[in-house]
Amino acid sequence: MTSRTAAPAAYCDHCGLPVAAVAANEPRYCCFGCRFAAAVAQESGDTGQLRWTLTRLGLAIFFSMNVMVFTLVLWSYDVYETPLEHGEAAFALRDLLRSVCLLLTAPVLLLLGAPLVENAWHDLRHGIFGVDFLMLLGVAAAFGYSIFSLVTNGPHVYFEVACMVLVVLTLGRWLEATGKLKTTEALRALEKLLPQSVRLIKNNVEHSVALESLQPGDEVLVLPGERIPIDGLITQNRASIDEQIVTGESMLCHKGPLDTVYAGSLNLDGALTIQVTAPPSESTLQRLLDAVVASAHAPGRWQRAADRWTRWFLPAVVSIAVLTVAVHGATGGVQPALLAGLSVLLIACPCALGLATPMAVWAALGRAALAGVLFRDGDALARLAQVDLFCFDKTGTLTTGQPVVENVVLADPAQRCDVLNLAGALAAVCSHRLTTAIKQFAPEPPLAMPSGPLPHDVTLHPGLGVSADFGGVIGVVGLGSRRFMEERGWSIPESLREVLHGASADERSLACLAHGGSVRAVFFFREQLRPEAAGAIKQLQTDGARVAVLSGDHTAAVLAPIAAVSVQVHTSLLPTDKQKMLSKLGGNVVAMVGDGVNDAPALAAADVGIALGCGADLSRDAADICLLGNDLDRLIWGIQFSRATVQTIKWNLIWAFSYNTIGVLLAAAGWLHPVFAALAMAASSLMVVSNSLQLQNFPLPPSAAPAKGVDDTSDSHDGVNDALSALAGNGRAEEFAAAGGGLS
Amino acid sequence: MMELLLVFMAGFLGSSHCVGMCGGFALSIGGASPSLWRNTQRQLFYTAGRVFTYSVLGAFMGFGGWRLSREFPALVNAPAVLALIAGVLLVYQGLATANVRPRRSRSDGRTPCLAGSFLANFLTAPGFGNVFLAGVFTGLLPCGLLYAMLALAGGTGDVFAGMAVMAVFGLGTAPLMLLAGCGGSLLTLRRRQHMLKIAAWCVVLTGVVSLARGVSFLQLSASAAPACLFCN
Numbered sequence: 020m021t022s023r024t025a026a027p028a029a030y031c032d033h034c035g036l037p038v039a040a041v042a043a044n045e046p047r048y049c050c051f052g053c054r055f056a057a058a059v060a061q062e063s064g065d066t067g068q069l070r071w072t073l074t075r076l077g078l079a080i081f082f083s084m085n086v087m088v089f090t091l092v093l094w095s096y097d098v099y100e101t102p103l104e105h106g107e108a109a110f111a112l113r114d115l116l117r118s119v120c121l122l123l124t125a126p127v128l129l130l131l132g133a134p135l136v137e138n139a140w141h142d143l144r145h146g147i148f149g150v151d152f153l154m155l156l157g158v159a160a161a162f163g164y165s166i167f168s169l170v171t172n173g174p175h176v177y178f179e180v181a182c183m184v185l186v187v188l189t190l191g192r193w194l195e196a197t198g199k200l201k202t203t204e205a206l207r208a209l210e211k212l213l214p215q216s217v218r219l220i221k222n223n224v225e226h227s228v229a230l231e232s233l234q235p236g237d238e239v240l241v242l243p244g245e246r247i248p249i250d251g252l253i254t255q256n257r258a259s260i261d262e263q264i265v266t267g268e269s270m271l272c273h274k275g276p277l278d279t280v281y282a283g284s285l286n287l288d289g290a291l292t293i294q295v296t297a298p299p300s301e302s303t304l305q306r307l308l309d310a311v312v313a314s315a316h317a318p319g320r321w322q323r324a325a326d327r328w329t330r331w332f333l334p335a336v337v338s339i340a341v342l343t344v345a346v347h348g349a350t351g352g353v354q355p356a357l358l359a360g361l362s363v364l365l366i367a368c369p370c371a372l373g374l375a376t377p378m379a380v381w382a383a384l385g386r387a388a389l390a391g392v393l394f395r396d397g398d399a400l401a402r403l404a405q406v407d408l409f410c411f412d413k414t415g416t417l418t419t420g421q422p423v424v425e426n427v428v429l430a431d432p433a434q435r436c437d438v439l440n441l442a443g444a445l446a447a448v449c450s451h452r453l454t455t456a457i458k459q460f461a462p463e464p465p466l467a468m469p470s471g472p473l474p475h476d477v478t479l480h481p482g483l484g485v486s487a488d489f490g491g492v493i494g495v496v497g498l499g500s501r502r503f504m505e506e507r508g509w510s511i512p513e514s515l516r517e518v519l520h521g522a523s524a525d526e527r528s529l530a531c532l533a534h535g536g537s538v539r540a541v542f543f544f545r546e547q548l549r550p551e552a553a554g555a556i557k558q559l560q561t562d563g564a565r566v567a568v569l570s571g572d573h574t575a576a577v578l579a580p581i582a583a584v585s586v587q588v589h590t591s592l593l594p595t596d597k598q599k600m601l602s603k604l605g606g607n608v609v610a611m612v613g614d615g616v617n618d619a620p621a622l623a624a625a626d627v628g629i630a631l632g633c634g635a636d637l638s639r640d641a642a643d644i645c646l647l648g649n650d651l652d653r654l655i656w657g658i659q660f661s662r663a664t665v666q667t668i669k670w671n672l673i674w675a676f677s678y679n680t681i682g683v684l685l686a687a688a689g690w691l692h693p694v695f696a697a698l699a700m701a702a703s704s705l706m707v708v709s710n711s712l713q714l715q716n717f718p719l720p721p722s723a724a725p726a727k728g729v730d731d732t733s734d735s736h737d738g739v740n741d742a743l744s745a746l747a748g749n750g751r752a753e754e755f756a757a758a759g760g761g762l763s
Numbered sequence: 764m765m766e767l768l769l770v771f772m773a774g775f776l777g778s779s780h781c782v783g784m785c786g787g788f789a790l791s792i793g794g795a796s797p798s799l800w801r802n803t804q805r806q807l808f809y810t811a812g813r814v815f816t817y818s819v820l821g822a823f824m825g826f827g828g829w830r831l832s833r834e835f836p837a838l839v840n841a842p843a844v845l846a847l848i849a850g851v852l853l854v855y856q857g858l859a860t861a862n863v864r865p866r867r868s869r870s871d872g873r874t875p876c877l878a879g880s881f882l883a884n885f886l887t888a889p890g891f892g893n894v895f896l897a898g899v900f901t902g903l904l905p906c907g908l909l910y911a912m913l914a915l916a917g918g919t920g921d922v923f924a925g926m927a928v929m930a931v932f933g934l935g936t937a938p939l940m941l942l943a944g945c946g947g948s949l950l951t952l953r954r955r956q957h958m959l960k961i962a963a964w965c966v967v968l969t970g971v972v973s974l975a976r977g978v979s980f981l982q983l984s985a986s987a988a989p990a991c992l993f994c995n
Contacts, residue, residue: 073885074885074890074892077893077899078896080896080900081815081895081896084816084819087822087823088822088823088926091822091823091825091826092922094826095826095829095922
């Protein structure tokens, strides 16, 4: 893993988001809301408890409602504007109402003030001079002044201000924390995929042990229908395995002894014994999770800007508040000064500004991971939206990496059927991408006799080819490179020699088939374009980006369908040439899309490096963005999603910034009552939170979309099922049924 | 007095509508209770919480109405306008319930996530205090009938009168909610449907009375307006 994804310092114990301050050996929370929400969550987990924290909030709201009603009565009788007209009775009524307000306010102060004091004290001890402390000061001032006013028969009381500020502050922060928790829901759903305990096989006896205790070399048993808990090698049995969660590949794969399996993939139909190759903390799924979590911690450009503002904001706000108190105190007396100062503190609380970027980025990173797109950090997410030049690697990126047979040239056309049958039979016994192509080759016109003799004594010649004895009149048959033919001393007929000569000039990939001592046929292969490649490139161009293809070889014919949509194609580039090409092509923000194998330098050099199919091997590449699968449509999805995210961040920032500025001006002028300031503060933060959570409703790409009937938003109660259905591809149900049907 | 009686009837008969919305809450409150008496107690506390919230909201609206009519006596006849708004809302709500006007289809039925998790904590908690609080917060849930009544409370232009309207309305909703919470299905489906129909027309009637009141207020202020011109 690159240094950019180094382990972050600490996470909030409630919402799982990164926290700045590190305090050892005690619960860590990123804010007062999370501290409060964690207390609520702990109590609701334990049904025996009285859920005191939440009851406390409820009671405080109840008392505050009472205070408000009595305050309304106080106001509506306007006893303090013209008390003399109403006489002594009005004074007595006013004092009675004020005392009732005091009696009802005191419990609110105790109920909600206490946890806030606790939090502010905790912060102060760790050297954090937070907004909560300032607000406490404001509340205390309002309450103290009211008591003073009550005792000295002063003109105004502000019990309702103290109550409402506390209630709105606590409620707002708690709802905020709940929103934050939702941004990391997708990740937690992924975490829960792995079982807590596994079946360890030791001396042929099965033990149930904790997943964390597994060591490389241990053997575990994974039954059909279970998720494979760890990376390892299969030692016994075979099974169909659904690896979409790690590789993004929606086809099932069939694995047997000595095949590698990845943590998180689903064992569909075999009881596998697996030898552990990596400790649980380094398993594929865990690294995937770590990468997403780490990406949330890396502060992006937007985040740094917001942090900078926030750093300036607090001292600025305190100065404005002090100034407000001073000016109003000099001109209008103590009470308007107090109210205006408190309003400034409340409205200027930079909560919304501080939340604007991280909330959107956190929500977006989780959603993207669910779609199989991993961003290394928030910056990559933002940069992708601005890319105006996309460079594609050819082999393995625009093409599938699995060639197909383009044509066959025969030495003697009369032998067509026999030769093709021999090739098919020989190709069937070994697995190489070229033999796979021959296996899949359906000749036109079809063969009169579709199956041929069976080979025995198959010998693999690494790097050269394969040979086998078919016995009888046929004898030894060889399939392989031209060098293989020459090393074995098999003669090449004149007609084929010409063809081979032309081919070597073109660097076309080919395979020769020989039997009876001479070469009988030459198979020519070509790469095939990914089915979605042309559509994806067209989409990029429609969106106004330029597209270029950087190819290592010069067989560009395969790109014909893409070239038709005016794409620059540069061939015969060495890996370092690709890197140079990026700057030569000159885009403002350049993205390189590759498979991360031979284009790593270019991926690292581009403004945005995008690697395909890196689910099983996240640490391998230097890419900013990893597409778990090989699907270029995910790239298009990622671009659209990053644009939506940047849009959300911008709106969040614009909203938070203008709200703070206008609010502070109003409050400093004394036109904003503290109760409304508190309400506006909470509403503003909640708006930023809910606006960011909208990103979780962004539709997933069709190939990652959940099965029919399942809602694709993550606010379903069962996050795990959601994650699963989102990660399971289309048609997965049918495949599963087919696999099950095969068993029964 | 006549008006409060109508409000009570609107609450009482309109509460079959409430049972649809809040009946689920009432049921979940009673769910864990060992006995009918215990359940009834819990329901009473729950209802008391709701009535409390309605009264507070009524006080706010009454105050708001009073302030409006005081601040802009010549520009807007606040009680008249509020009474008219209430009337329109009530008639609309009543007609919608009576199926005369097509009902808006229930939107996807997804619970409001944050409020939902908040309420659930109180609904299932032991102790009467929590049930009371559940009532307090349920009273804040959005409801068309409630808004119409609040507009009516605002039209009174007085803190206490507004409180009274809403308290009476809340008390009116109590009987059926208690029944729904305790007895579950003491009423047959047919009877409930009948009830719903009558309730709907009762709500319409309250709306018409409110409209008439608003119109008479407007006429009053129209005749009073020239007098003001002479005064100044």
